[in-house]
Amino acid sequence: MELPEHLLFEQLALPETISLPRAALERVAHNRAFLDEKLKQGKVHYGINTGFGSLCNVVVSDEDLSLLQENLVCSHACGFGAMVPIEIVRWMLFLKIKGLCGGYSGVRTIIVERLADFYNKDIIPVVYEQGSLGASGDLAPLAHLSLPLLGKGKVHYKGQIVDSILALKSEGIKPIALAAKEGLALLNGTQFMSAYGSWALLAAKRLSVWADAIGALSGEGFMMKADPFHHRIHSLRPHQGQIKTAENICEYLAGSALQNAHKEQVQDPYSFRCMPQVHGATKDALRFYESVVTTEVNSVTDNPLVIHEEDTIVSGGNFHGQPMALQLDFLAIAMAELANISERRTYLLISGQRGLPPFLAPSAGLNSGFMIAQYTAASIVSQNKQYCTPASVDSIVSSNGQEDHVSMGANAATKLYKVLQNVQRVLAIELLCAAQALDFRRPEKTSVALEKIHTAFRKQVSFMDKDRVLHEDLIKAEQFLNQELQDLL
Numbered sequence: 084m085e086l087p088e089h090l091l092f093e094q095l096a097l098p099e100t101i102s103l104p105r106a107a108l109e110r111v112a113h114n115r116a117f118l119d120e121k122l123k124q125g126k127v128h129y130g131i132n133t134g135f136g137s138l139c140n141v142v143v144s145d146e147d148l149s150l151l152q153e154n155l156v157c158s159h160a161c162g163f164g165a166m167v168p169i170e171i172v173r174w175m176l177f178l179k180i181k182g183l184c185g186g187y188s189g190v191r192t193i194i195v196e197r198l199a200d201f202y203n204k205d206i207i208p209v210v211y212e213q214g215s216l217g218a219s220g221d222l223a224p225l226a227h228l229s230l231p232l233l234g235k236g237k238v239h240y241k242g243q244i245v246d247s248i249l250a251l252k253s254e255g256i257k258p259i260a261l262a263a264k265e266g267l268a269l270l271n272g273t274q275f276m277s278a279y280g281s282w283a284l285l286a287a288k289r290l291s292v293w294a295d296a297i298g299a300l301s302g303e304g305f306m307m308k309a310d311p312f313h314h315r316i317h318s319l320r321p322h323q324g325q326i327k328t329a330e331n332i333c334e335y336l337a338g339s340a341l342q343n344a345h346k347e348q349v350q351d352p353y354s355f356r357c358m359p360q361v362h363g364a365t366k367d368a369l370r371f372y373e374s375v376v377t378t379e380v381n382s383v384t385d386n387p388l389v390i391h392e393e394d395t396i397v398s399g400g401n402f403h404g405q406p407m408a409l410q411l412d413f414l415a416i417a418m419a420e421l422a423n424i425s426e427r428r429t430y431l432l433i434s435g436q437r438g439l440p441p442f443l444a445p446s447a448g449l450n451s452g453f454m455i456a457q458y459t460a461a462s463i464v465s466q467n468k469q470y471c472t473p474a475s476v477d478s479i480v481s482s483n484g485q486e487d488h489v490s491m492g493a494n495a496a497t498k499l500y501k502v503l504q505n506v507q508r509v510l511a512i513e514l515l516c517a518a519q520a521l522d523f524r525r526p527e528k529t530s531v532a533l534e535k536i537h538t539a540f541r542k543q544v545s546f547m548d549k550d551r552v553l554h555e556d557l558i559k560a561e562q563f564l565n566q567e568l569q570d571l572l
Contacts, residue, residue, distance in 0.1 A: 086181060090380050092284055092373060097173055100203045103184065103195060110186030111195060117391035118189040122263060129387050129398045130267040152266030153233060159226035159270055160236065162211030167224065169207050169239055174278035175228050176202045178380055188268040189389040197232055197259060206231065206250050207239040216481055217404035217492030220385065221275030229269040234258030271385035271402045279496035280376050280407055286503045287369050287418055290510065291362070292572055293564060294421045295328055297514050298358050299335035300536060301428045303529040304520025306346055306437050309336050311356040324366030329359040339530040354427035361424050368417035375410045404492030408475035411495035415502045419467040422509040426460040432516045433457050443519040450550045453516050460512045463505045470498045511560035514540065522546050536571055
């Protein structure tokens, strides 16, 4: 795939390989040539021939400019904690390449070409979760991302973690000596939080679709009425996500024999009746989140910016992660609500109501059925509530007061990653219970669409006629979401 000029999130995966457009390389080369001419004039420019952060007033001699950039990368590579998942680091590489190809960062073409080599040859730098304040850019994570350019640090390579120099030698690649500005261009930027944010956008889209389908399947097992999804209800409160959710559930229920069965209840509990309002609000939040992330990944977020069209090098704050931090926090809250309402549906399915056996267990008492599966869902939902405490409301002064307001967007990003994994697991538990409940409604059938999901799921997880190790079913249910459900919807 050729690196896009403007990235849109239309596909649900990164490309396997990328090629750099000639126009982008020419733009980068032209911008670098402009910077080289400026350097010959002997003027002082932040981070190019000065120290960094609160050391911005320390001028560095021309002969030390390359060492200045190498020192910057090495000194800032002080991440800690768990290793960032490979899929997220691939997003970091992709987005750093895209940002530099904007042609305002003052780097040489060899820098973006080498990063593309890492991406295409699957040389994935080892990056750590902790270390970024999300303000001067994601400094520590991006430093670890950049170390292999120098032949330093470690990488994931051919299924192992090795010293980067070994991977470079294996691929016939030589380390690069950084030129003026390049280290700073590599480290300044929001690519850590944007990588998590991009992955999260695609994951959240999938989860939103799955929640509607699984909620509809649960509704059939619980003998839910279709009245709350009538189009006129939602036309009178026309939030876009609410309308879409009601339409989706109506489509899933269309043709269901269970909907024609007699129902004694006047109304259903909110976790069923209000799916359009709750799932829909998440859809609306997700739509706005996508607009912010799309703007961010198509922006230039390092500093200073080399703006050749205006004959200037100017220092600003595009690296500050506040736009992303707020949205990462908001999406975590919005997506956690899908798990909250899902767990409530699970609770109702196992509650022994509407002709279903307690805990969906044949011979309840001898068998505990799905009693503790709901405990697990409740535990996960509670953990999500703890993760949803906003990171973006915090700020800690750093760099001797120079960086006196920070976004904490990186912490928001890593929390969101965990929230989305948890949402998926809660939906997997609901799917287990929904399939079991539907089996107790036989011989009545649900809709063709929902029967298709149930049949495919039963090929992976059988009806639980007696107690067994449920952990194995949970794993299979989550795998079903990842591997098969998306293709059925």
